[in-house]
Amino acid sequence: MPSPDESVRAASALARRLAEAVGKVLRGKQEVVELALVTLFAGGHLLVEDVPGVGKTTLARTLAACLGLDYRRLQFTSDLMPSDVLGGNVFDRDSSTFVFRPGPVFTQLLLADEINRTTPRTQSALLEAMDERRVSIDGVTHPLDESFFVIATQNPLDFHGTYPLPESQLDRFLVRTEMGYPPDEVEREVLARRRGRDPLAGVEPVVTTDELLAARRATEHVRMEPVLLDYLHGIVLATRRSPLIEIGASTRAALALEGAVRARALVEGRAHALPDDVKALAAPVLAHRIRPAVSGDERSDALRAIRTVVDELSVPL
Template sequence: MNQSRVGEAARDAKRIVESVASVVRGKEAQAELAVTALLAGGHLLIEDTPGVGKTTLARALALSLGLPFRRVQFTSDMMPADLLGGNVFDPSSASFHFRAGPIFTSLLLADEINRTTPKTQSALLEAMEEGQVSLDGETRALPSDFFVVATQNPLDFEGTYPLPESQLDRFALRISLGPPPVEIERELLLGRGAADPLADLRAVISGDQLAGAKAAVHEVRVEPPVLDYLHSIVVATRDSKALQHGASTRAALIFMRAIRAKALVSGRAYALPDDVKALALPVLSHRLRLKNAPIGINEQRQEVDRTLRALLETLPIPR
């Protein structure tokens, strides 16, 4: 293990979290989870109601990283070409040329992803998985730092197209923001900090530093007791009589990457059992389904979360 590289990466991760949390006030834990998803090489799904800061978090992350940012509002009439782009005819040259869609950016905010059709959802999620876009027989690579923050409103399911399990699996973590703490919301109501909080935000790390932090994740130590604890959670989901199926091997691998990234974000070169427990719900809950699932995204999530919490309570935490 390169201790100096891991230490430097941990400091860089802390700078990103502090920068994002300075804008999304009172949400440092969620800022840490967003950076965890980024460093783990995955994507982030935010399920929450409008007006809680989802767009602000995504913009703050992009500005803190110095990355190009695009926001796409998904709608029922949106076509894959609206996202991916396509070949357009240029009369002046009497030829076709490629016009890139908004997906060709580094940080993409896919707002209300469940409001668009499965065809358009698939176009985005295939690009997330493969890191490239194939159009008219030609493959075009997305930026190496491509990262998606997708949102959906769990309380609104009329006229929506819920993401199937195979597509939910593309997201490393699922989180919620919730309203700000009472004292911070009161300050907002009193008009304090009325200026745009994003206006003065600047990049706190370079592209090379971000790439280095991602590489350092793989050097974070996971001792056998921590690995055993993680694996016991995965196996417990498979043995649960309340769930249709348990977490897959792919989910377990993502879980492993996530706890390494979480350790780095917490300033450590080694993972702890607390990292495993803290990430169990964000990493696993959107990958699990109940045998008797209620109607509605929010109700399903709450029941899965309750089931997963109950499983965690039955498993001993290594000390």
């Protein structure tokens, strides 16, 4: 059995291999790719918000291909029902009994595409699955795959026909981020080279499911000094006291940030976490878990508030 340090080194090598493979498809998106890997290795789920056509679906497809995971895409629409997500019991005439027919959530990597185009009732159907990795139908619990990972995409709320995600649903996402437009030179290359060509053509798995699960376990061995834990806790406490924030980060948010920090250290090839890990992840992990005091663009206000809190705290040396 490998030692903790050996486990961390193996997981870091796996992260480099995966980042390189994904980066060949999603060029110029290193920050988004890193956040996706941090979320994946921390065992969380990822919410990507941006305008249509900037690569959100390609990110999910590329990760699934490089990981060799069973992949399902579910397009969320206004008429989608919870049973369309989870599945349900159907009557089987041959046996004269009800048989459970699993829905798209029974996969390893689920792309919940445009999740804010469906009603809150259907959005909440993912809650138990994301949090507990299981689904309850008619009193019977059905476990999901241990590697279950959700990438949800959503359009900005000022787009027509969108429903804001409820706070309880947002809290199930470890990281919320944006794709952004590609760098000019990368976009020009896409125009020149990819006409009529699948960007995932030739992509092969570079990681096995067992390696992924081992990497997740290895994050527990990443060292986090008490002074760094105090720094992280100080940021969480500051969100509850800042005049810029009406509702601060919860204990669950603090635990989420701690797990993400360990995962980022591993992705960066380190067996120990640094203040830079905390600073880099504070906004992506905490901003969607607070309520800013300023009315306006809630997403921008929340990001600004978290960054202000982080900037005002002294960084441990």
